[in-house]
Amino acid sequence: MAKAKSAFVCTECGAEYGKWQGQCTSCQEWNTLSEVRLASARPGNGATSSGRGGYAGDHSRQIVDLGQVDLSEVPRLTSTFAEFDRVLGGGLVPGSAVLLGGNPGAGKSTLLLQTACKLAQHRRIVYVTGEESLSQVAMRAHRLQLPTQGLKMLAETSVETILAVAEREKPEILVIDSIQTMHLEDISSAPGGVAQVRESAAALTRFAKQTNTVLLLVGHVTKDGTLAGPKVLEHMIDASLLLEGGADSRFRTLRGQKNRFGAVNELGVFAMLEQGLKEVKNPSAIFLSRQEEQAPGSLVMVVWEGTRPILVEVQALVDESALGNPRRVAVGVDQNRLAMLLAVLNRHGGLFTGDQDVFLNVVGGVKVLETSADLAVLLAVVSSLQNRALPRELVVFGEVGLSGEIRPVPSGQERITEAAKHGFLRAIVPRANAPKKPPKGMEVIAVDKLSDALDAL
Numbered sequence: 001m002a003k004a005k006s007a008f009v010c011t012e013c014g015a016e017y018g019k020w021q022g023q024c025t026s027c028q029e030w031n032t033l034s035e036v037r038l039a040s041a042r043p044g045n046g047a048t049s050s051g052r053g054g055y056a057g058d059h060s061r062q063i064v065d066l067g068q069v070d071l072s073e074v075p076r077l078t079s080t081f082a083e084f085d086r087v088l089g090g091g092l093v094p095g096s097a098v099l100l101g102g103n104p105g106a107g108k109s110t111l112l113l114q115t116a117c118k119l120a121q122h123r124r125i126v127y128v129t130g131e132e133s134l135s136q137v138a139m140r141a142h143r144l145q146l147p148t149q150g151l152k153m154l155a156e157t158s159v160e161t162i163l164a165v166a167e168r169e170k171p172e173i174l175v176i177d178s179i180q181t182m183h184l185e186d187i188s189s190a191p192g193g194v195a196q197v198r199e200s201a202a203a204l205t206r207f208a209k210q211t212n213t214v215l216l217l218v219g220h221v222t223k224d225g226t227l228a229g230p231k232v233l234e235h236m237i238d239a240s241l242l243l244e245g246g247a248d249s250r251f252r253t254l255r256g257q258k259n260r261f262g263a264v265n266e267l268g269v270f271a272m273l274e275q276g277l278k279e280v281k282n283p284s285a286i287f288l289s290r291q292e293e294q295a296p297g298s299l300v301m302v303v304w305e306g307t308r309p310i311l312v313e314v315q316a317l318v319d320e321s322a323l324g325n326p327r328r329v330a331v332g333v334d335q336n337r338l339a340m341l342l343a344v345l346n347r348h349g350g351l352f353t354g355d356q357d358v359f360l361n362v363v364g365g366v367k368v369l370e371t372s373a374d375l376a377v378l379l380a381v382v383s384s385l386q387n388r389a390l391p392r393e394l395v396v397f398g399e400v401g402l403s404g405e406i407r408p409v410p411s412g413q414e415r416i417t418e419a420a421k422h423g424f425l426r427a428i429v430p431r432a433n434a435p436k437k438p439p440k441g442m443e444v445i446a447v448d449k450l451s452d453a454l455d456a457l
Contacts, residue, residue, distance in 0.1 A: 008033040009194045014232030027231070036187075036195035074261070077172070077214065080118040083269060083279040084111070086306070087241060087254050089262015092173070095212045096261065097205045097236065099179075101219040101227045102243035107252055107270070107277050108218050110140070111243065112175050114276050117141060119173065120151035126171040130157040130181030144276040157191065159184050159200045163207055171213060176204060178218035179233075198232055205236050234258060245272070249365050251286065252277065256306070265369065266306030284311040284422060287364040294392050297384030300424070301376035302397045302415040303368050309411065309418040311395070313363040314373065316380035321357040332362025333373060341378050341400060348404030348450050351382060372409040374400035375428065375453060382454065390457070393425035398433070404450040408432035416444060428456055 008017045010033055015026035023030050076091030085091045088098070102108045109132075116127050129137055134155050141148050152169060156162055159182050166174055176182065182200040183191040190196070201217065208215035217237065219227050227234060227242075234240050238260045245252035254268040269280040280286055288300065288311055297316040302309050314332075321327065330338045338360055342353050358381060362368055375398035383390050397415055399407040409415075412433025419427055420439035427444050434446035447453045 006035050009036050009198075011194050012231055014194065014198060034194060036189050036193065077119075077123070079115045081111075081115065081268075081270075081277075081279050082281065083254065084115065087256045087259075087262075087266045087268040088239060089256075089259055089266070092214045093238070093261050094172070094214055095209050096238040097201075097208050097215040097217065098239045098241065099217045099219050099227070099234070099237045100241050100243060101221050103221055106243045106245055107272060108243055109177055110144070110276050111254075111270070112177065112216055112218065113137065113141060114144065114146060116173070116175055117146040117148060117151055121147060121149075123173065124152075124169065124171045125150075125173045125175070126152045126154060126166060126169055127175045127177070128154045128156055128162055129177050130155075131178060146276075157181050157183055159203050163203065166207060166211075166213070170211070173214040173216065174204075174208065175216045176218065178220060179204075180220050198236075201233050201236050244367070245365060251280070251365060253366065255367075263306050267310070284309075284418070287312045287366065288422065294389040296387050296389045297380050299376050299380040299383065299390050300395045300419075301373050302395060302419055303366075303370060303372060304409070304411050304415065309415045310366075311419060311422055312366050312368070314376050314380050315361045315363060316377070316384045317359040318353060318356045318381055318384040319359075321355055323357075326353075326355060327357045327359070329358070330360040332366055333360060333368050333377065337371075337374070338377065340402070341374055342381070344400055344402060344404060344450065345378055345381065349378070349382070349454055351385060353381070353385065356385065370409070371399040371407075372397045372415075374398065375406060375430075375450075378450065379428075379453065379457065382457070391426065393423070394428070395419040395424040395426070396428045396453075398428070398430040398447070398453075400450060406430045406447050406449060406453065416442070428453055 008020050010024040010027060012029045012032045013024065013027040015024055017033060020033055024032050074093050076093055078091050079085055100108050116125050119125055134153050137153065154165055179197060179201055180192040183196050184199050187195050187199055204215055221227055240258040242255050242257055243252055244255065250272055252270040252272055254270065256264055256266045258264065269283040270277040271280055298313060300311055300313050302311055328335060328339050342358060345351050360377060376396040378400060379396055397409060399409055401407055408430040412429060413435055416427055416435060417439060420442045425442055427442060428447060429444060431446040431448050434444050438444040445456045447456060
């Protein structure tokens with residue numbers, strides 16, 4: 001009997017090695033190599049290929065001039081959710097593979113079930129569930145009051161069986177819930193392992209490319225919020241989306257981390273109700289549900305998410321510390337950046353916070369990933385430190401440099417216009433972002449340095 005071949009695969013990046021070693025030389029991580037058995041290659045069996053080549057048929061092997069490539073717009077299928085379509089870049093693209101990740105209870109299966117039930121009324125859809133029984137899915141659809149006629153359901157974890165059913169049914173959209181439960185017969189490792197996830201995703205993605213089918217995959221996340229499984233999984237698919245929001249939060253945010261057919265870091269906002277997820281068409285309105293009496297440390301800033309501005313409220317609490325090492329806690333922004341901004345405030349603003357605990361929170365569970373929140377964070381800290389409330393009609397944005405300068409941010413005019421639509425009357429912005437003609441009824445204060453912004457207050 002021939003000896004079964006094996007390889008050692010990194011669980012972080014998917015790199016393969018012939019023998020075990022302590023450190024992965026590709027991603028520099030330690031103790032991440034795990035042994036997997038390799039299936040023997042058989043002619044005509046493409047199920048266990050790693051997904052290199054052959055996706056688009058024989059015509060893709062022909063050499064063509066780049067100028068002769070057809071630039072006609074790829075037709076898209078609507079998901080029936082405007083916020084979902086926004087994150088996807090305009091809708092579902094035939095032949096694309098989309099990976100939807102999120103924490104348990106975030107609403108991944110709910111969102112895809114709502115989409116599938118609505119689209120099944122006029123399109124062919126196959127929904128494969130590997131984690132729940134058909135009765136459980138049917139009970140959820142009944143509880144959400146969704147139309148159930150027309151949606152083809154399959155409770156299966158074998159990729160070979162799923163592909164055979166898909167070839168027979170020829171669906172326009174194929175939903176896999178979830179990729180961590182799928183397995184191939186030729187791979188000896190357990191479902192959810194590096195080899196099973198990688199090869200199962202490769203086989204399903206190849207089928208989607210060859211048949212022009214929209215493939216929607218559900219993926220689990222680890223405790224640090226990253227997608228579980230090999231890193232190569234994120235390279236195989238065309239779009240990687242992350243549904244964020246805890247079980248105690250009413251709102252869910254859908255953020256695009258990778259998208260070959262649209263903008264990256266696009267944000268969609270949903271509200272979790274008894275009838276399932278409902279899209280929020282004006283996110284600024286829900287993030288600005290403020291109290292009538294303005295409290296110290298509260299300020300509104302304008303952040304840019306994908307292709308639109310969103311107004312969110314940042315709150316700061318500065319209190320005298322009883323510890324030798326004061327605490328720095330940031331929710332929604334980078335904690336290291338908060339420490340850096342406090343140092344800038346001390347050096348160039350003349351305000352010392354080394355003996356104070358500083359707590360920062362972005363209201364609504366929004367994660368701010370850009371630097372335009374720097375100036376708003378510092379002014380909110382100053383407001384709490386001085387125990388003086390800022391005007392309700394004030395909005396702020398701008399990046400703060402280490403030398404105390406206020407740097408411009410992209411799309412400054414659009415941010416000011418969005419703030420004016422919501423009734424804000426004053427704005428403190430970088431001088432390079434100040435418009436030549438401010439919106440009617442709004443006073444725009446342009447600043448060059450942090451000291452200018454403090455004086456403007």
